[in-house]
Amino acid sequence: MTRPLRVVAVPASHPYVRRVTADDAITLSHDPRPDGAGPGVWWPPVALDAAWIRAHADEADLLHVHFGTESFDVEHLIAAVDAAHDAGWAVVQTVHDLDHPQLADDEQAPYRAQLDALLPRVDAVLTLTAGAAAEIARRWGVEATVVPHPRLLDPRTTAATAPIGLAGDQRLIGLHLKDLRPGVDGPGATAALIAAVERLRSGGLAVAAEVRLHRSVRDEAARDDVRRLCATSEAVSLVEHDRLDDTALAAGLARLDACVLPYRHGTHSGWLELCWDLGVPVVAPDTGHYADQHDDPTVTSARFDDDGAALAEALERVLREGARPGTTHRRDIITARLADRARVDAGVVRSHVAVYRAVLAHPRIRPTPSGHPIESAASPARPAERTTA
Incomplete structure (x- = not known):
C-alpha cells in the first residue's frame, strides 16, 4: 500500500484546509505553535520558515501555502520555498486572494510583491475561480488549477436541519x-x-x-x-x-x-x-x-x-x-445545493491528491534567481470539477 502523502499546510488548522485535504491519502501535519502562544494559536505561521523546514525535512513531502504570507517579507518567503525544495519537498500555493482583504489599498504593494516572487517559484498553483486563474495567467504566465470553494455550512447540518428563517411582510x-x-x-x-x-x-x-x-x-x-x-x-x-x-x-x-x-x-x-x-x-x-x-x-x-x-x-x-x-422553495434549493456540494467537494479533495502526486512524481527544471536551472516538480494544469448549480 502506498503511504499517505505527508503535507505541511499553512495553516493546517483552517477549516478550508481541513476540508480540501480530507482524504486517507493525505496526512496533514499539525500547526506548530509560536513560542509562548496558547492552545489553538497558530499565527504567525511557524512552518513558513526556512529554519523550521530544515529542522523537519524528514517529516514531510510537500508544503502547501494557503494563508499567512503577509506575516513575512518577500526574502523570508523565498528562503522558505528554497528550503522546502532543498529538503526534497514540492511546494504548492493556493491563491485565495489577489488583493489581500486584511490589508488597506495602500498596503497591497508588499503582498503583490510576494505573489510576484512566489507564483513563478512554486511547483503548482491553485485558485478558486476561472476568472482568478485567467488573471494569474495574464500577470505571471502561470497556469493555475481551478478548485471551487468547498461547503462552509457546518458539516453536521443537513438539508432538513439547515435554518431557513421566516418570511416577513417586507x-x-x-x-x-x-x-x-x-x-x-x-x-x-x-x-x-x-x-x-x-x-x-x-x-x-x-x-x-x-x-x-x-x-x-x-x-x-x-x-x-x-x-x-x-x-x-x-x-x-x-x-x-x-x-x-x-x-x-x-x-x-x-x-x-x-x-x-x-x-x-x-x-x-x-x-x-x-x-x-x-x-x-x-x-x-x-x-x-x-x-x-x-x-x-x-x-x-x-x-x-x-x-x-x-x-x-x-x-x-x-x-x-x-x-x-x-418557504418550501428555499428548503428545496438548500437540498439541491448541499447534494451538489457533496459531489463537487469530493472532486476538490481528489484534485488536491492528484496535484500533490503529480508534483512529487514528475520533476521538472525550474530557474533560480542566479539563472542556473535546478530540478523541481511539474505543475499540472488540469482544472478540477466545478459546480454549475
Missing part, C-alpha cells in the same frame, strides 16, 4: 460589516444600499435593509459614518452585536431575502459560499472574482454607486430569481 436585505476590516467599505456599501432600498421602495417593492456591525471594530471613524448613514433612513436598521458563533451566523443569514457584500477590494468570499449553502441570493461589488464563484442568477455583481441605481437593479433581479425565507 423583503429583507442584509449587509454584514463585521469588524470593518480594511477590505470592507462600510460607509460606501451602506450609502449604496440605502439609496438602492429607496429606489426599490419608490418602485413599489416592499423592502427593508438591515446593516450589522460588531461592537468592537477596527475602524471607529467608519463605524461612526455607518451609524450616521443608517440614522437617515427609516427603511434601514443598524444592529450592533458581539461576534456571532457559527450557529447564530447561519440562522441570521437564513432570515434574509438577499445579502449584499461590502468589499472595497478582494478576490473570493467565504461569506458568499455560506449564503450559497443557505439558499440566500447575493449581490457582490464588481471587483475581484466574486461573481465567478457560482454560475447562477441568484449570484451577481454590481457597481456600488452613491445613487444606488446599479445595486437596486441587481437586487431586484436576484430577489426575483431567489426564494423567500421560510
Whole structure:
C-alpha cells in the first residue's frame, strides 16, 4: 500500500484546509505553535520558515501555502520555498486572494510583491475561480488549477436541519460589516444600499435593509459614518452585536431575502459560499472574482454607486430569481445545493491528491534567481470539477 502523502499546510488548522485535504491519502501535519502562544494559536505561521523546514525535512513531502504570507517579507518567503525544495519537498500555493482583504489599498504593494516572487517559484498553483486563474495567467504566465470553494455550512447540518428563517411582510436585505476590516467599505456599501432600498421602495417593492456591525471594530471613524448613514433612513436598521458563533451566523443569514457584500477590494468570499449553502441570493461589488464563484442568477455583481441605481437593479433581479425565507422553495434549493456540494467537494479533495502526486512524481527544471536551472516538480494544469448549480 502506498503511504499517505505527508503535507505541511499553512495553516493546517483552517477549516478550508481541513476540508480540501480530507482524504486517507493525505496526512496533514499539525500547526506548530509560536513560542509562548496558547492552545489553538497558530499565527504567525511557524512552518513558513526556512529554519523550521530544515529542522523537519524528514517529516514531510510537500508544503502547501494557503494563508499567512503577509506575516513575512518577500526574502523570508523565498528562503522558505528554497528550503522546502532543498529538503526534497514540492511546494504548492493556493491563491485565495489577489488583493489581500486584511490589508488597506495602500498596503497591497508588499503582498503583490510576494505573489510576484512566489507564483513563478512554486511547483503548482491553485485558485478558486476561472476568472482568478485567467488573471494569474495574464500577470505571471502561470497556469493555475481551478478548485471551487468547498461547503462552509457546518458539516453536521443537513438539508432538513439547515435554518431557513421566516418570511416577513417586507423583503429583507442584509449587509454584514463585521469588524470593518480594511477590505470592507462600510460607509460606501451602506450609502449604496440605502439609496438602492429607496429606489426599490419608490418602485413599489416592499423592502427593508438591515446593516450589522460588531461592537468592537477596527475602524471607529467608519463605524461612526455607518451609524450616521443608517440614522437617515427609516427603511434601514443598524444592529450592533458581539461576534456571532457559527450557529447564530447561519440562522441570521437564513432570515434574509438577499445579502449584499461590502468589499472595497478582494478576490473570493467565504461569506458568499455560506449564503450559497443557505439558499440566500447575493449581490457582490464588481471587483475581484466574486461573481465567478457560482454560475447562477441568484449570484451577481454590481457597481456600488452613491445613487444606488446599479445595486437596486441587481437586487431586484436576484430577489426575483431567489426564494423567500421560510418557504418550501428555499428548503428545496438548500437540498439541491448541499447534494451538489457533496459531489463537487469530493472532486476538490481528489484534485488536491492528484496535484500533490503529480508534483512529487514528475520533476521538472525550474530557474533560480542566479539563472542556473535546478530540478523541481511539474505543475499540472488540469482544472478540477466545478459546480454549475
